[in-house]
Amino acid sequence: MLTAEVSTIFNYEGQIKKIHHILHAPSFxxxxxxxxxxxxxxDLKADGRPTLMMSAPELVEKLMEINKDIVITSAHIWTPWFSCFGSRSGFNSVEExxxxxTKHIFSLETGMSSDPAMNWRLSSLDKFTLVSNSxxxxxWSWRLGREANVFDLKKVTYWEIFDAIKKKDRExxxxxxxxxxxxxxxxxxGHRNCGINLHPKDAIKSNNICPKCGKRLTIGVLHRVEELADRPEGFVPKDAIPFKTLLPLYEIISFAWGSGELYSKKVLEEHDKLIENFGNELNVLLNVPKEELLKVTNEKIADAIIKVREGKVKYQAGYDGMYGKPIFDENFVQKKIELPTQKSLKEF
Ligand SMILES: [Zn+2]
Ligand SMILES: [Zn+2]
Structure with a gap:
């Protein structure tokens, strides 16, 4: 799939809007x-996600003039700074x-901080198909595939994939x-620099002002969904595409062992061992029974994989640019496990 993300910056009714879009093209x-x-x-060469001085509708119009088979997906639609519904520079509807x-937009990316269930609470999104990408x-290679779309197609082609998405075809x-x-x-x-992390209810209690620095909080995704939702929690539209909730294997191992480090050779070795034995990461996460996992890894990691699969993991929520953290063990901070780490420079 030929795909790229772009950022459009434009003025809308006196406000600066910054919106990310994912572009898909059928040929070179x-x-x-x-x-x-x-x-x-x-400048398309400036970075991996070029910034374009044009409006969102202008982008779509220009691309449709090139070829009607180009697909534009609105990217991670809820993130505060760069998205369609973002609290800082977004809108209140896809149409706005x-x-x-809008007639050319049929897919929206839910992004990491929202799942389909949160999006189902807005009836205005029913006409779009929700997709999930990494x-x-x-x-960090292990972040590839952390979110994904699962298809069953007779022929895997660009047109088949987007036809299934466009028609929201559950088959x-x-x-x-x-x-x-x-x-x-x-x-x-919350505020990352102030270490302030609040549930929207608590943020509203403090008028969305940081109790530490007195400035406006970065309003997250849950808060925005709550603001725009017209349905109660738990509502499922009848044609909705179902979803499964997982976590990258690397992070399961890392947090189950209690280190939570972004890069650890030991964690990566355990990760690779599981993948070598069971073919691929998703098979490990979704299918391999605990007894089989235990032939390759230890009880703690096998348990953590099963807990994630069964949705029995608690999380410390992400906020203002900080990733959330799974908590596999209530006492994981105290029970720090000594891992063999890479030698420090002093040891050489
Ligand atoms: Zn983006
Ligand atoms: Zn603050």
Whole structure:
């Protein structure tokens, strides 16, 4: 799949709007044409997610002029700074964001900090199909595939995939894989630098002002969904695509062992061992029975994998750019397990 993310910056009724979009193209020829047109609006080589000085509807219009098979998905629609519904620079509806070009938008990316169930609470989103992608911009390979769309297709082609998405066809688009919305970087409200992490109810109690620095809190995804929802929690639209909630295997191992480090050779070795034995990460996370896992790994990790699979994990919620953390062991901070680590420079 030829795909890229772009950021559009534009003025809307006196406010600066910053919106991310995922572009999909059916061929390299069309990619060349897209590059030619979009390079007039920004430096495409500046970084992996080019910034374009054009409005969201303008972007869609220009792309549709190139080829009607280009698919534009609104990216991680709830994140505060760069999305359709973002608390800081977004809108209150998809129609407000994409204007008359909304007719070409049929898919929305739920992002890490929201899951489909949260989105089902807005009746205005029923006409769109919710999709889930890794949104992996960092060098950590284990974040690839942390969210995914699962299909059962006769032929895996660009057109088949998007036809299934467009028609919200439950025969072909089976389910999405989600991380827990608590894991996402913007689930709760707060201030990263002040160490303030609040449930929306508590943020509202303090007028959305940081109790430490007195400035406005970064309002997270849960708060925004609550503001815009017109349905109660737990509502399921009848044609909804189901979902499963998982966590990257690397992070399961890392947190189950109590280290939670972003990079650990030991964790990576355990991770690779499981994948080598059972074929791929999703098979380990979704299917392999505990007895089989125990032949390869220890009880603690096998238990953690099963807990994630069965949705029995508690989380410390993410906020203001900080990832949420799974808590496998109530006493995990105290019970620090000594892991063999890489030698420090002094030891050489
Ligand atoms: Zn983005
Ligand atoms: Zn603060």
């Amino acid at each position: 020829e069309i990619v060349d044409q897209i590059n030619e047109v979009l390079s007039k609006y920004g 964001c994409y204007q008359d070009q 949104d992996s911009h960092s060098p 072909r688009f089976l389910y999405t894989i989600e991380t827990s919305p608590f894991y996402g970087k913007y689930h709760y409200d």
